[in-house]
Amino acid sequence: MTDIVLKDADPILFDRIRRVAEARGWDLPRALQYLLEQGLHVYEGDGSVRFENDEADVMQAMIAALEQVPDDPGYASIGRIPRPEPG
Helix, strand or coil, X not given: CCCCCCCCCCHHHHHHHHXXXXXXXXXXXXXXXXXXXXHHHHHHCCCCCCCCHHHHHHHHHHHHHHXXXXXXXXXXXXXXXXXXXXC
């Protein structure tokens, strides 16, 4: 594999990369490789981010569970916009 060298990087950009690496438990070369790969996927595609299959399955299960929350005046109303009365 080719070494990734980042010369004359803006200190703020480097700090952002370092924080991502630390948060994910990656070393800096792995973080750079992953960030480059993901960035290329975004620019080569239609700009949308896609989930891996297992992530998509978890997201679908989460949405399905949230859809089962009963419609009550309290908890189920959190984050919902009241609809205006017709007329």
